Amino acid sequence: MTAIAAGPAPKATGAKDPRAAVASRRVGLHVFLAAVSLLWLAPLLLAVYASLRPYQETAKYGYFSWPHHLSFAYYREAFTQSGMAQHFLNTLLIAVPAVLLTLFFASFVAFCIARVRIRGGFFILILFTAGNLLPPQVMVTPVYELFTRIPLPYWMSDSLTMYDSYWGVIAIHIAFQTGFCVFVMTNFMKALPEELREAAIVDGAGVWTQFWRITLPLCRPALAALATLEFAWIYNDFLWALVLMSSGDKMPVTSALNNLKGQYFQDYNLLAAGSVLVALPTVILFFILQRHFIAGLTLGATKG
Amino acid sequence: MTAGAPAAVAPAAAPEQGRRRPRAGRRRIRRLTTRDRLVITVLLGLPLLFTFVLVWATTLASIGLSFTNWDGIGSAKFIGIDNYKELFTNYPPFATAIWHNLLWLGFLALVATPLGLLFAVLLDRKVRFGRFYQSALYLPVVLSLAVIGFISQLIFARDDGILNTLLGATGQGQHPVDWIGDPHINIWVVLVMAGWRHAGYVMVLYLAGLKGVDPSLKEAAAIDGANARQTFFRVVFPVMRPVNIIVGVITVIEALRAFDIVYAINGGTNGLELLSVLITDNIIGEASRIGFGSAIAVVLLLISVGCIVAYCMTELREEKT
Numbered sequence: 001m002t003a004i005a006a007g008p009a010p011k012a013t014g015a016k017d018p019r020a021a022v023a024s025r026r027v028g029l030h031v032f033l034a035a036v037s038l039l040w041l042a043p044l045l046l047a048v049y050a051s052l053r054p055y056q057e058t059a060k061y062g063y064f065s066w067p068h069h070l071s072f073a074y075y076r077e078a079f080t081q082s083g084m085a086q087h088f089l090n091t092l093l094i095a096v097p098a099v100l101l102t103l104f105f106a107s108f109v110a111f112c113i114a115r116v117r118i119r120g121g122f123f124i125l126i127l128f129t130a131g132n133l134l135p136p137q138v139m140v141t142p143v144y145e146l147f148t149r150i151p152l153p154y155w156m157s158d159s160l161t162m163y164d165s166y167w168g169v170i171a172i173h174i175a176f177q178t179g180f181c182v183f184v185m186t187n188f189m190k191a192l193p194e195e196l197r198e199a200a201i202v203d204g205a206g207v208w209t210q211f212w213r214i215t216l217p218l219c220r221p222a223l224a225a226l227a228t229l230e231f232a233w234i235y236n237d238f239l240w241a242l243v244l245m246s247s248g249d250k251m252p253v254t255s256a257l258n259n260l261k262g263q264y265f266q267d268y269n270l271l272a273a274g275s276v277l278v279a280l281p282t283v284i285l286f287f288i289l290q291r292h293f294i295a296g297l298t299l300g301a302t303k304g
Numbered sequence: 305m306t307a308g309a310p311a312a313v314a315p316a317a318a319p320e321q322g323r324r325r326p327r328a329g330r331r332r333i334r335r336l337t338t339r340d341r342l343v344i345t346v347l348l349g350l351p352l353l354f355t356f357v358l359v360w361a362t363t364l365a366s367i368g369l370s371f372t373n374w375d376g377i378g379s380a381k382f383i384g385i386d387n388y389k390e391l392f393t394n395y396p397p398f399a400t401a402i403w404h405n406l407l408w409l410g411f412l413a414l415v416a417t418p419l420g421l422l423f424a425v426l427l428d429r430k431v432r433f434g435r436f437y438q439s440a441l442y443l444p445v446v447l448s449l450a451v452i453g454f455i456s457q458l459i460f461a462r463d464d465g466i467l468n469t470l471l472g473a474t475g476q477g478q479h480p481v482d483w484i485g486d487p488h489i490n491i492w493v494v495l496v497m498a499g500w501r502h503a504g505y506v507m508v509l510y511l512a513g514l515k516g517v518d519p520s521l522k523e524a525a526a527i528d529g530a531n532a533r534q535t536f537f538r539v540v541f542p543v544m545r546p547v548n549i550i551v552g553v554i555t556v557i558e559a560l561r562a563f564d565i566v567y568a569i570n571g572g573t574n575g576l577e578l579l580s581v582l583i584t585d586n587i588i589g590e591a592s593r594i595g596f597g598s599a600i601a602v603v604l605l606l607i608s609v610g611c612i613v614a615y616c617m618t619e620l621r622e623e624k625t
Binding site: 026029030032033034036037038040041043044046047050058059065105106108109112116118124126127128129130131132133134135136137138139140141142143146171172174175176178179182183184187206207208228232235236237238239242243254257258268271272274275278279282283285286287290 | 336337339340343344347348350351352354355357358359360361362363365366369423426427431432433436437439440441442443444445446447448449450451452454455456457458459461464466469497500504546550553556557560561563564568579580583584587588594597598601602604605608611612615616
């Protein structure tokens with residue numbers, strides 16, 4: 001694009017001052033982007049705004065009005081009444097192992113497909129990717145029945161089965177999310193330079209060393225981007241926990257939000273506070289990891 | 305995974321032999337050691353096992369269950385295609401749900417995805433505040449659809465919702481639009497919110513894709529006298545084929561899986577029926593009609609398989625070329 005603006009563009013615009021045309025187009029672009037960004041942020045900002053105001057006030061004046069009272073009272077209420085601290089902990093217990101194991105397994109599968117070039121690798125890729133395309137609702141019942149029949153020792157689960165345990169939810173997330181990550185990692189690894197790994201092979205490195213010491217460090221941008229996405233997805237999922245767990249105190253935080261809805265259906269402001277609390281960790285994570293994220297995007301095909 | 309054992313590593317030394325016998329003639333320059341095979345078998349076998357058992361075997365089991373009248377407690381009785389007969393003749397929400405899922409797919413594919421592409425193209429030009437715009441547009445992607453469902457209620461509520469307040473439609477003597485309660489309108493509200501999230505996701509993918517496009521291609525097109533539009537549609541867009549495929553796949557997935565957002569708003573009733581909701585209602589609802597719910601799941605599966613096969617065909621073509 002820049003090449004066009006600098007090169008033959010002046011000839012094309014002809015009589016008009018080309019610099020003025022470029023400048024006005026630039027202003028238009030910024031107006032458009034700023035408007036769209038504001039529109040995109042508006043629902044969130046309005047939710048935050050609503051959550052800071054008492055219900056009586058918004059009911060009387062509407063949500064789009066000047067504030068009379070602002071307080072964090074709803075946040076305190078949402079946090080304590082639903083026992084959110086416990087639910088946040090539950091989410092971490094599920095999401096952290098699930099993301100780490102998913103990325104580990106997916107990277108290795110991708111490594112086998114893209115680098116070791118094992119026989120049938122292409123069909124393994126299809127198997128994983130196609131599996132990820134299946135709608136989860138298709139598997140719900142058999143997974144439920146399967147998990148109620150798999151016994152676990154007491155130290156692993158107080159329900160003594162895979163059902164109603166963190167293990168079951170973690171397992172289904174790994175099984176399901178590996179597909180997408182294999183797909184992304186295979187494409188990423190195919191674009192990596194081969195020379196380093198060939199040098200390692202010449203030096204007698206085994207498959208594990210080639211994978212863990214040589215290839216994986218080069219995949220850091222892709223892994224950071226995938227970790228962000230996967231964490232957000234697993235954190236945000238509420239179907240599997242809803243189906244595979246029965247004890248309320250083991251539920252991840254998204255389901256706790258549903259509890260809040262059940263108890264205080266009419267108080268949208270409390271619900272807004274709960275929504276903001278639940279959204280906060282992924283938003284913070286996104287802003288912290290954004291640097292890695294953008295690095296991952298710009299690095300793309302690594303050269304040398 | 306058994307295929308992993310005799311795997312041949314054939315990078316550098318293959319060409320001279322490979323030229324004469326392209327398929328069979330790949331000389332094995334280095335056999336894998338026993339330890340290598342063990343590592344591959346375990347670390348490839350575990351995820352394969354997970355996927356086989358939890359994804360593929362359970363899908364097949366669902367197909368089997370759809371031909372029974374199982375209610376989850378008693379014994380399952382084979383009843384042939386009775387579930388499907390009832391589904392197509394005597395279950396009105398079904399047709400509505402199919403239509404809504406297709407509408408969802410159409411909206412994401414024709415509105416939200418092109419919008420995301422447009423954002424990416426605009427932001428790819430190194431504009432000032434580009435990172436701010438990018439963050440703002442991407443932010444909804446990290447939110448859960450359930451949270452988005454709750455937020456929608458704030459905005460679109462009939463009596464004191466933000467949108468109706470803005471439109472000046474609240475108050476005495478007015479007839480405010482019931483955005484969420486009206487079964488003819490609410491699906492569009494939900495689609496707008498789903499698209500709000502989807503466009504940001506597509507934008508990020510295309511930003512990555514655009515960064516990967518070789519700048520010399522664009523320069524060459526400019527020298528040949530192509531304008532910006534021609535350069536984009538004839539050169540840049542076709543070159544981004546891998547990204548296009550990913551975006552297409554994600555659009556289909558999102559459309560078929562849509563569930564949380566309608567479930568959070570009203571449990572997927574009153575104009576917001578979706579296949580996923582009908583399945584969940586029949587299976588974990590009070591009726592516990594597992595056989596019947598599985599039949600709906602199979603229909604959803606067939607639609608997905610159609611898309612999956614289409615995807616595999618393009619991948620296979622790619623692999624061959």
